[in-house]
Amino acid sequence: MPKRGYHHGNLRQALVDAALELIEAKGPTGFTLSEAAKQAGVTPAAVYRHFEGREDLIAEAARQGYEIFADLMEYAYESGQPSALAAFEATGRAYLAFARRHPGHYVAMFESGISVNRTPDLARVARRSFDVLEKSAVRLTEHIPAEKRPPPQMVSAHIWAMSHGVVELFARGSPGTKSPFPPEDLLETGIGIYLRGLGLVPPDA
Structure with a gap:
């Protein structure tokens, strides 16, 4: 190079x-x-x-990646309004788009072993991106009685894990893992099945 x-x-x-x-x-x-x-x-x-060393350099790359990622997630959430479900699905698509467009940042953030708590700035911006999914989950669950309402942190963590899995297996060109379906379709249907299983959206939504 x-x-x-x-x-x-x-x-x-x-x-x-x-x-x-x-x-x-x-x-x-x-x-x-x-x-x-x-x-x-x-x-x-x-x-x-x-x-001070390579890890500090990678941590700064991760911090910058989270800044881009959080902005993208927030934009996706707002663009999906007013439907809570549409906003939630938009953040999932934004996750896939970020992984494709910014692979170096993505790896620094999620595959480098660098803790999000390594620096206060890194922790702050990582929290901002996580908060978008939690905000989406709060909106999706607000109509459910409190005693039956799943914790929004749990819902957002499940969606985060699903998004990450689709990226790792099918959206980044991993050898031998080509799916017959587009990653966006896999994630959207997976989110739909998950949310319907929790009773958060009606069957015909």
């Missing part, structure tokens, strides 16, 4: 961009800080002006 140049003042972002390319090509543990520096067109010593 060719070296990428940088202008004075944005070395930090040049290193993050280099790391994202390397994450896509080699995975989050398949490159060194020296490789990231070379990709960014600087000396290895320059990296340490901004990051």
Whole structure:
């Protein structure tokens, strides 16, 4: 891969961009800080002006990914209004779209082993993206009597897990896992079956 140049003042972002390319090509543990520096067109010593190590660099890539992800989820939720079900399904489609459009960020966020609590900023923006699904779940369950209402955190966690599973198995081109159905259809029907099983939406919704 060719070296990428940088202008004075944005070395930090040049290193993050280099790391994202390397994450896509080699995975989050398949490159060194020296490789990231070379990709960014600087000396290895320059990296340490901004990051203590590779995990800090990946954590910043994850933080930036969560910023994009949270914005996308919030936009999807609002665009799905006024139907609670449509808003919920829109966030699922946004999850798939993000994984396709930002694979380096996706891997840094979900497959690098970096804790979302590594830094306060990372925890804050990760929480913002999780909150979108919880907000959707609250709307879907608000018509159910309190004593019969499933916890919105549980509902949102199940949908998150379903979305992640569809991405990992069918939306990222994993060898041998091609589905006869589009990932969007798999997720939408899966969400529908799940919500109907909980009695959150009527059978003909």
